Amino acid sequence: xSIPVPFGQYVxxxxxxxxxxxxxxxxxxxxxxxxxxxxDGWLGLAICATAVALLIAVSRVPWRLALRGLVPIxxxxxxxxxxxxxxxxxxxxxxxxxxxxxxxDGLARGLFFSARIVVLVAGTSLVTLTTSPVAxxxxxxxxxxxxxxxxxxxxxxxxxxxxxxxxxxxxxxxxERLVVAQTARGARFDQGGLVxxxxxxxxxxxxxxxxxxxxxxxxxxAMEARCYxxxxxxxxxxxxxxxxxxxxxxxxxxxxxxxxxWL
Amino acid sequence: xxxxxxxxxxxxxxxxGFEVRALDGVSLEVQPGQLTIVVxxxxxxxxxxxRVAAGLLTPDRGSAEIDGSALDSGTARGxxxxxxxxxxxxxxxxxxxxxxxxxxxxxxxxxxxxxxAALESLRAVGLDPQTFGARSPFALSGGEARRAAIAGVLxxxxxxxxxxxxxxxxxxxxxxxxxxxxxxxxxxxxxxVVTHTPDELLDVADTVVxxxxxxxxxxxxVEELLGDxxxxxxxxxxxxxxxxxxxxxxxxxGHAGGPFVLDPVGAADVLAGGAR
Amino acid sequence: MLxxxxxGFSYGREQDMRHALTDVSLxxxxxELVAVVxxxxxxxxxxxRLSNGxxxxxxxAVTVDGVDxxxxxxxxxxxxxxxxxxxxxxxxxxxxxxxxDVAFGPENLGLDRAEIRRRVDSAIAAVDLVGLERAEPHLxxxxxxxxxxxxxxxxxGATYLVLDEPTSMLDPAGRREVTAVVEALRDxxxxxxxxxxxxxxxxxxxxxxxxxxxxxxxxxxxxxxxGLADERLEEWGLELPPAARLARALRERGREIxxxxxxxxxxxxxLCR
Numbered sequence: 001x002s003i004p005v006p007f008g009q010y011v012x013x014x015x016x017x018x019x020x021x022x023x024x025x026x027x028x029x030x031x032x033x034x035x036x037x038x039x040d041g042w043l044g045l046a047i048c049a050t051a052v053a054l055l056i057a058v059s060r061v062p063w064r065l066a067l068r069g070l071v072p073i074x075x076x077x078x079x080x081x082x083x084x085x086x087x088x089x090x091x092x093x094x095x096x097x098x099x100x101x102x103x104x105d106g107l108a109r110g111l112f113f114s115a116r117i118v119v120l121v122a123g124t125s126l127v128t129l130t131t132s133p134v135a136x137x138x139x140x141x142x143x144x145x146x147x148x149x150x151x152x153x154x155x156x157x158x159x160x161x162x163x164x165x166x167x168x169x170x171x172x173x174x175x176e177r178l179v180v181a182q183t184a185r186g187a188r189f190d191q192g193g194l195v196x197x198x199x200x201x202x203x204x205x206x207x208x209x210x211x212x213x214x215x216x217x218x219x220x221x222a223m224e225a226r227c228y229x230x231x232x233x234x235x236x237x238x239x240x241x242x243x244x245x246x247x248x249x250x251x252x253x254x255x256x257x258x259x260x261x262w263l
Numbered sequence: 264x265x266x267x268x269x270x271x272x273x274x275x276x277x278x279x280g281f282e283v284r285a286l287d288g289v290s291l292e293v294q295p296g297q298l299t300i301v302v303x304x305x306x307x308x309x310x311x312x313x314r315v316a317a318g319l320l321t322p323d324r325g326s327a328e329i330d331g332s333a334l335d336s337g338t339a340r341g342x343x344x345x346x347x348x349x350x351x352x353x354x355x356x357x358x359x360x361x362x363x364x365x366x367x368x369x370x371x372x373x374x375x376x377x378x379x380a381a382l383e384s385l386r387a388v389g390l391d392p393q394t395f396g397a398r399s400p401f402a403l404s405g406g407e408a409r410r411a412a413i414a415g416v417l418x419x420x421x422x423x424x425x426x427x428x429x430x431x432x433x434x435x436x437x438x439x440x441x442x443x444x445x446x447x448x449x450x451x452x453x454x455x456v457v458t459h460t461p462d463e464l465l466d467v468a469d470t471v472v473x474x475x476x477x478x479x480x481x482x483x484x485v486e487e488l489l490g491d492x493x494x495x496x497x498x499x500x501x502x503x504x505x506x507x508x509x510x511x512x513x514x515x516x517g518h519a520g521g522p523f524v525l526d527p528v529g530a531a532d533v534l535a536g537g538a539r
Numbered sequence: 540m541l542x543x544x545x546x547g548f549s550y551g552r553e554q555d556m557r558h559a560l561t562d563v564s565l566x567x568x569x570x571e572l573v574a575v576v577x578x579x580x581x582x583x584x585x586x587x588r589l590s591n592g593x594x595x596x597x598x599x600a601v602t603v604d605g606v607d608x609x610x611x612x613x614x615x616x617x618x619x620x621x622x623x624x625x626x627x628x629x630x631x632x633x634x635x636x637x638x639x640d641v642a643f644g645p646e647n648l649g650l651d652r653a654e655i656r657r658r659v660d661s662a663i664a665a666v667d668l669v670g671l672e673r674a675e676p677h678l679x680x681x682x683x684x685x686x687x688x689x690x691x692x693x694x695x696g697a698t699y700l701v702l703d704e705p706t707s708m709l710d711p712a713g714r715r716e717v718t719a720v721v722e723a724l725r726d727x728x729x730x731x732x733x734x735x736x737x738x739x740x741x742x743x744x745x746x747x748x749x750x751x752x753x754x755x756x757x758x759x760x761x762x763x764x765x766g767l768a769d770e771r772l773e774e775w776g777l778e779l780p781p782a783a784r785l786a787r788a789l790r791e792r793g794r795e796i797x798x799x800x801x802x803x804x805x806x807x808x809x810l811c812r
Contacts, residue, residue, distance in 0.1 A: 134635045166635045169677045174352075181353040183336075184317050184345040185415060186369030203365065206355040210401060218630035222688075225591055225623050226644035226695060227615055236642035236655045304710050305680060406579060432707045434579045434736035435778040459710040462781070504782035504803045511807035527781050531788030534810060 009069065009128040017059040017130040022139035024245040025127045028252030035256035036120050044263030045115055052123040061129050069125040070118060077114040084110030137161040138239060156230050163219070174211060178204045266293040266334070266343065266423045266453060270325035271315055285311035286322070287477040293423055293453040298445065300464055301457040302500065303474035309457045312474065313425050316455070317345040329423070341370045344421030344452075348428040351408030354400035359385070359411050360392065362400050366419040377418070384417040388444060406437045413444065424452045428459070438463060462503040466525045473498050489523045505530050541567040541590060541621060541699045541730055545599035548585055559585040560753045562599070567730040569698055572722070574741035574761075575734045577750035578776025583734045584626075586750075587703035590732065591621040603699065619648065622692030626704040628684035629676075637663070637679075637687050638672040644695040662690040665727070666720050682713025686720055699730040706740065714740075738764075739780040742801050751775045762799035782806060 012018075017025070032048075039045055056066045085107035086100050087093060093101030128136070141158030148154045179189065182203045189200045273286040285308045293299050293316070303309040314320040315327060318339025327334035329342060347353065356362035360381055367377035385392045388410040395403070400411060409429075416424070426445070430438045446467050448454050456464060461471065465485055472482040481488070481498035488495060489506060502510060506523045509530055524530040543565040550557045559582045567573045577583050588594040589601050595609035603620045606613050622644075625631055634640035641662050645655040663669055666686040676684060685705055692700055702721065706714040722743055725731050733744065738761075741747050747764050749757040756775055757764060764772075765783050772779060779787070786796040786806050796809045 134639075162635065163633055166633065166676065169675075170629060173677075177347065178353060180314065180319055181345070181347050181350070183319060184343075184347075185353075185366040186340055186419065187365075188369070203353075203355045207352055210355075211352055215630050218625065218627060219633065221588075221593060222625060222631040223633060223643075225593060225618060226691060227618050227647040228643070229647065232649045233646050234649050234651065234655065235646060236639065236652060236659065238652075304712060404580065434776060436578055436776050439778075504780070504801075505785050507803035508782070508785060508806045508810070511803060512810055515807065515811045527784035528788045530785055531792055535789050535792035535794050 009065075009125060010132050011061045011065055011129050012132075013060045013130075015058060015060040015130065017055065017126065019244075020130075020248055021239055021241050021245040022127075022131045022135045023142060023239075023241065024248045024252075025131060026139055026143070027249050028256070029124045029127050031253040031256035032123055033120060035260040036116055036123075038260035039116070039263055041263070042112065044259055045112065045119065047259065047263070048123070049115070049119045052119055052126070055126055056122070059126060059130050061126075066125070066129060067122065069121055073117065073121060077117060080114045080117065081107070081110035084113065133165050134162070135239070137165060142239075153230070155233060159230070167215070171208070171212065175204060175208055178207055264295060264330045266316060266330075266455075267328045268292070268312075268316060268322075268325065268334075269327075271312070271322045271327065272324040273311055273315065273320065273322045275311070285477055286315070288325070289474065289477065289479055290325075291316065291455070291472055291479075291482075293425075293455045294469075295422065295453040296449060297453055297469040298449050298464070298467060299453075299455045299470045299472060300461045300468045301455060301472045301474055302459065302461050303457060304459050306476070307474040308477040309474055310427065313345060313427055313457060316423075316425055317343045319345075341419050342422050344416040344419055344424045346413055346416050346424070346426045346429060348431055349409075350412030350416075350429075351400075351403075351405065353412055354403075354408060354415075356400060358397050359390070359400050359403070360396040362411065363415045363418050366415055370419060380418045380420065381414070384414040385411070387417060387447065388414045389440060390414065406433060406440075409433070409437070410440070410444075417448070420451070422452055424448050424454045426454070426456045428457060430458070430460070430463075442467065465503060473500055475499070486522065489525075509534065540602075540604065541701075541732065542602045543586070543589070543599070544602070546589060546596045546601060547598035548582075548589060548594065548596055558753050560589075560750075563750070563753075563755055564599075565732075565748055565755075565758075567699060567732050569730045570725065570728050571746075572725040572731045572733060572744045574744035574747045575732065575750060576736060576738060576741055576747060576777060577756075578736060580752075581750040581776070582753040583736075583750055584703055585753075586732075587623050587625070587701050587734055590699075590701045591623050592617050593623070615648075619696050621699040621701060622695045622697035623701045623703065624685070624688045624692050624705055626707055628681060628688055628708070631688045631691070632676045632684060635675060636672070637668060637674050637676065637690075640676065640687055641690045641694050644691055648695075658694045658696070659690075662693040665693055665724065666690045667716075680713060681709040682716040685709060685713065685717050689717070689720060689724075693724075697729075699732065700724060701732045701734070703734045704736065705733075707736070736776070738777055738783075739801060742799075749775050749777065760799075766798055 036048060056063065085102050087103050089099050090101040090103065094104040095102040137158065140161065141154060144152070144154045144157065187200060187203060189197065268289065268291045271286050271289045275283045275285055289308065289312060291312065301309060311320065315322055318334050318336045329338050332338050354362050356365060363381040363385060364377045367380045382392045385395065390407060390410055395407070400408060403411060430441050433441060442463060445454060445456060445464065458464070468485055470482065470484055471488050473480040481494055481500065503525065505525060505527050509523050512534060524533050543563055546560055546563045548560045550559055563586065565573065575583055575586060585594065589596055590608060592608045592614050601608040603617050606617055608617050608621070632640050633643055638659055641659045642655050645658050663672060666689050668683065668686055668690065671683065676687065679687065706717050709717065718740065721731060721733065733740065735741060741761055744761060746758065747761045748755060749764065765779060769779065780801055782801045782803060786800050789796050789810065794810060796806055800806050800809060
């Protein structure tokens with residue numbers, strides 16, 4: 001049963017953002033994240049938010065999918081506002097709700113911090129939305145290359161990441177099949193307290209891990225049969241940084257620095 | 264009294280833009296004491312059909328009944344046994360006996376009762392409890408592990424037994440053992456086997472259902488399948504080689520001929536008339 | 540020539556020793572399809588792993604075009620001459636796209652990009668997967684995945700292909716696809732060693748060898764094997780395909796059906812002559 005579910009967050013489309021080299025996107029989003037936390041006030045935040053909104057539009061990713069990453073963190077947003085705005089039995093407050101008081105400045109601060117998180121998440125998830133997992137791992141491997149100087153096994157790590165990616169959908173399917181198979185044998189995953197529920201997963205996790213280890217063995221043999229040694233590998237496709245990528249880096253990082261310093 | 268699915272429709276991943284219509288109006292009936300073969304290749308919807316029949320998935324449309332009551336995860340539990348493809352991959356316990364007891368224990372049986380059931384089903388699949396009971400399931404060979412997994416389902420004494428590609432990857436000995444197992448299971452349950460190689464089970468099967476792209480392309484008894492050439496061709500089911508030879512000969516000789524024989528020696532008698 | 544000369548191999552040590560292969564001799568020349576058949580546990584898979592040095596023989600020798608397959612020093616050379624394809628297609632595919640996986644072998648060999656490209660394109664064409672270069676492996680059918688594995692083996696530049704039960708996990712459609720590719724490769728000049736438990740698959744082989752508990756029980760053309768008594772085949776865990784049994788029963792009844800005929804059309808034709 002192979003249903004083509006979109007892998008991770010990547011949404012395939014053709015846009016200027018999709019065409020940028022992954023390394024450029026990673027660099028700019030890193031600078032952007034730093035700049036966000038150097039901002040002083042609402043003006044800077046508003047500019048960043050507008051920039052992110054424009055980029056989302058340019059990326060041709062549907063808004064629903066672009067903002068999907070915000071759903072899991074809604075509770076963090078609420079918590080941030082609450083912890084900044086609420087006071088227990090304060091001497092004075094802008095608004096009182098029983099023993100809890102809402103402080104105007106605190107509320108403003110909380111909203112600012114929350115808004116910043118929203119912009120951060122929306123902005124950085126643009127990277128994973130417009131970059132295929134393969135391109136991402138290749139970019140990470142490329143960026144790790146300097147570590148080769150200190151004998152860090154860059155190629156091996158890159159290979160591991162790539163293999164992990166390749167088997168994620170397969171493993172997910174196998175896990176699902178195990179859950180169904182054990183359910184068919186009367187297993188219950190939704191009953192009892194924490195201990196019982198954790199134990200319910202043993203009949204799924206053990207076979208899954210055994211399968212993974214056996215697969216690792218078989219895969220190692222198959223890789224050895226094709227002369228994998230980890231060293232001396234060339235690559236079929238190499239991603240080359242183009243002018244547009246460099247321009248993007250310079251513009252993106254430059255703008256981030258400018259904003260961080262002046263706003 | 265049967266396991267009956269009527270007009271089942273089911274679409275996966277609805278609303279995500281990656282919808283897949285797995286079943287589009289499928290009906291199936293499994294009768295106690297009978298063997299139904301469901302013929303379908305990958306993508307025909309067979310896995311989904313099995314899950315619906317085991318009460319694990321709720322169809323969007325259509326009805327599912329077991330012995331007169333509505334079929335759902337509650338009524339199916341313990342009554343419908345499902346053996347997946349590569350069932351040996353679901354073994355997890357410390358010993359084979361523990362693993363086979365897993366099902367009965369989950370159904371609330373007492374340890375002594377579950378143990379008895381486990382011992383009996385191990386014997387039924389040809390795994391001597393003295394030799395295999397205390398072994399780790401991961402120390403079994405592929406064929407042994409598969410039988411242990413099937414024993415795990417049989418131990419729950421299901422009234423209906425569903426098997427998905429049970430002979431995939433087995434060699435001749437393994438397939439022969441499996442055929443004996445399936446034939447033996449008929450005595451205690453209604454059995455449905457999903458397979459893409461139905462030939463070897465045709466002589467012990469009662470009904471055949473052909474699934475293609477979520478729909479039933481043909482269904483009926485084995486005799487009907489072998490007898491109705493037009494329907495068979497429409498459904499695109501290849502005849503077993505032995506039967507195909509008889510059909511070709513009848514075609515060339517120009518007579519409609521009698522019923523086809525599945526067994527090679529019997530077919531030779533029909534084609535050449537008695538041994539010299 | 541891929542050659543096994545009185546090869547023996549055992550797993551484990553001393554009391555635990557399991558003799559997987561005893562005194563096995565076999566050869567495969569370019570352009571030949573040789574089948575090794577036997578029940579599960581007969582030692583067939585061990586043979587596959589000895590062919591390219593994944594395992595080293597305990598006794599006897601395995602050579603590829605004269606090079607010792609078991610030698611560590613020559614491992615790389617050997618693996619560019621003999622490529623092995625295993626039973627589970629999923630557990631051989633390493634990359635996230637067909638093209639990248641076929642390129643894996645050449646990349647390991649350190650070839651330049653133009654050469655890698657050439658080999659990848661040629662291998663993908665040879666297994667009839669043109670158009671699926673960028674496809675993700677987990678969305679492919681079993682037959683397609685296995686063909687990707689074969690393409691990966693071809694891209695190594697190997698003359699000899701050892702296929703260890705390549706179709707046992709596939710559905711009939713997948714089986715047909717892979718069998719067609721294997722025969723085409725044999726016709727193109729590769730030497731193919733096909734390991735299987737299914738006699739019907741050995742139908743187009745030049746020679747068949749039967750392994751029983753690690754020892755050679757029979758070597759010869761498939762016609763001869765089919766001519767043997769059922770009891771002997773049973774002993775070896777083998778079964779004559781139903782069509783072949785029909786042909787034999789017809790011969791016993793005085794009809795002239797050529798030994799080795801397994802296709803219904805051939806049998807029907809012989810009957811009606």
